[in-house]
Amino acid sequence: MTTDSSGAKTTPPRKRGRPRQDGPSEAYVARRQDILAMAATVFREKGYDAGSLDDVAEALDLRKASLYYYVKSKSELLYFIFDAALSDGLSRLDALSHLSDPAERLSAYVEHQVALLASDTGMFKVFFDNRPLLSPEFEELIRAKEHRYFEFYIAAVSGAVEAGLLPPIDPRYGAQAVLGMCTWTYKWFTPGTHDCQAVAADFIALLLGPKPRGLTMVPKARHEKASQKIRA
Amino acid sequence: MTTDSSGAKTTPPRKRGRPRQDGPSEAYVARRQDILAMAATVFREKGYDAGSLDDVAEALDLRKASLYYYVKSKSELLYFIFDAALSDGLSRLDALSHLSDPAERLSAYVEHQVALLASDTGMFKVFFDNRPLLSPEFEELIRAKEHRYFEFYIAAVSGAVEAGLLPPIDPRYGAQAVLGMCTWTYKWFTPGTHDCQAVAADFIALLLGPKPRGLTMVPKARHEKASQKIRA
DNA sequence: CCTACCGATCGGTAGG
DNA sequence: CCTACCGATCGGTAGG
Numbered sequence: 203m204t205t206d207s208s209g210a211k212t213t214p215p216r217k218r219g220r221p222r223q224d225g226p227s228e229a230y231v232a233r234r235q236d237i238l239a240m241a242a243t244v245f246r247e248k249g250y251d252a253g254s255l256d257d258v259a260e261a262l263d264l265r266k267a268s269l270y271y272y273v274k275s276k277s278e279l280l281y282f283i284f285d286a287a288l289s290d291g292l293s294r295l296d297a298l299s300h301l302s303d304p305a306e307r308l309s310a311y312v313e314h315q316v317a318l319l320a321s322d323t324g325m326f327k328v329f330f331d332n333r334p335l336l337s338p339e340f341e342e343l344i345r346a347k348e349h350r351y352f353e354f355y356i357a358a359v360s361g362a363v364e365a366g367l368l369p370p371i372d373p374r375y376g377a378q379a380v381l382g383m384c385t386w387t388y389k390w391f392t393p394g395t396h397d398c399q400a401v402a403a404d405f406i407a408l409l410l411g412p413k414p415r416g417l418t419m420v421p422k423a424r425h426e427k428a429s430q431k432i433r434a
Numbered sequence: 435m436t437t438d439s440s441g442a443k444t445t446p447p448r449k450r451g452r453p454r455q456d457g458p459s460e461a462y463v464a465r466r467q468d469i470l471a472m473a474a475t476v477f478r479e480k481g482y483d484a485g486s487l488d489d490v491a492e493a494l495d496l497r498k499a500s501l502y503y504y505v506k507s508k509s510e511l512l513y514f515i516f517d518a519a520l521s522d523g524l525s526r527l528d529a530l531s532h533l534s535d536p537a538e539r540l541s542a543y544v545e546h547q548v549a550l551l552a553s554d555t556g557m558f559k560v561f562f563d564n565r566p567l568l569s570p571e572f573e574e575l576i577r578a579k580e581h582r583y584f585e586f587y588i589a590a591v592s593g594a595v596e597a598g599l600l601p602p603i604d605p606r607y608g609a610q611a612v613l614g615m616c617t618w619t620y621k622w623f624t625p626g627t628h629d630c631q632a633v634a635a636d637f638i639a640l641l642l643g644p645k646p647r648g649l650t651m652v653p654k655a656r657h658e659k660a661s662q663k664i665r666a
Numbered sequence: 667c668c669t670a671c672c673g674a675t676c677g678g679t680a681g682g
Numbered sequence: 683c684c685t686a687c688c689g690a691t692c693g694g695t696a697g698g
Binding site for chain 3: 254266
């Protein structure tokens with residue numbers, strides 16, 4: 203219950219059908235988004251351990267205690283950030299999964315991952331290098347989404363193997379290889395120095411062989427060919 | 435100048451040829467090795483941030499302050515551990531660099547890196563995920579060795595490209611790809627579940643194509659062949 | 667190699 | 683959303 207300027211008690215609007223407030227208000231959610239965004243920036247710049255809640259609060263011109271009105275703990279803050287990033291990545295992958303040509307799909311996934319990681323190495327340093335700090339429950343939720351992410355790559359590698367574009371490897375190891383190769387980018391990529399598209403192109407060439415220029419109708423696999431050309 | 439129990443001034447030992455103590459004693463160095471090994475264990479198990487000097491000292495039945503007799507700071511401890519690991523890795527790579535066959539050499543490097551990373555994922559989590567904590571001077575020394583490490587892979591990729599075993603990619607990007615693929619192992623490899631040798635074999639197949647079984651004389655490149663078989 | 671202790675940081679809470 | 687503050691941790695130092 204609140205008090206208006208005259209000091210009289212005010213009651214909530216009496217409108218019969220008033221939809222119940224079943225959740226946080228819009229303003230609350232929006233403010234929390236601000237906080238999450240700022241926390242992401244702080245963590246990106248100083249790392250998770252070194253980036254304190256005081257830093258986050260100060261950057262928003264708040265007191266640290268006020269953050270607890272929006273978030274239960276520091277690690278929950280991290281969880282929200284991770285979850286949003288993962289959801290974003292998943293939906294992008296999903297948008298690419300319609301590609302039916304195995305080579306095109308795998309190439310698109312590689313380009314996606316390289317572009318994503320190169321676009322924000324700072325954030326991914328936090329993401330990949332501070333995971334154990336999450337509480338078990340959050341850990342589980344993140345892990346589930348990560349697993350879905352991984353499965354996109356397993357499917358793409360499987361498709362490429364079946365099409366004879368890749369040698370007959372274990373698709374799980376293949377997916378780890380592709381993801382490792384692309385993800386590792388966050389450790390060395392420097393925007394000014396390196397070219398994101400060139401990197402992706404070279405990675406794809408490494409996996410699928412040199413891109414046939416101007417030709418679309420490439421018959422089958424290079425791996426099948428390779429074995430044909432063996433001479434005793 | 436020191437004073438003996440009688441209060442008289444003492445001079446350094448007069449023995450003419452006595453070899454000067456030009457560095458820490460053997461016992462001192464040995465004890466420091468113990469401390470480094472224990473610190474490595476603690477960091478491996480709890481991480482660098484969470485693994486306190488009290489933890490390290492306690493595990494050695496010492497007081498924390500005593501560690502400072504052997505080490506200047508916590509980050510110097512980390513530096514010593516990293517430097518030893520890197521030196522070890524470099525000498526192993528060096529031992530493999532005699533391989534003249536480009537395919538064999540690249541394969542050996544892949545096997546080396548996968549085996550190394552899979553053998554101690556805990557330590558490499560510390561190594562790769564806590565770097566920024568090192569002081570600038572240490573950072574520079576480590577970086578230099580890492581660069582030498584990187585150059586081994588650049589050379590191997592270059593060799594494979596020149597031999598037509600890999601498509602004509604930028605050797606630096608190629609080396610990052612190979613290292614990323616192999617190194618990423620520390621993030622997902624589990625000794626019981628995964629097979630280190632199978633992983634390496636699949637990675638090699640992914641890079642160089644399926645291993646020709648029982649045949650040694652494979653003519654040239656699969657990439658050259660691929661373009662030959664294109665039909666309009 | 668030890669005892670004793672400092673100084674600073676930081677996540678989190680009480681209570682409004 | 684704020685003031686005030688707690689409790690615990692931790693790297694490091696003094697001085698022996």
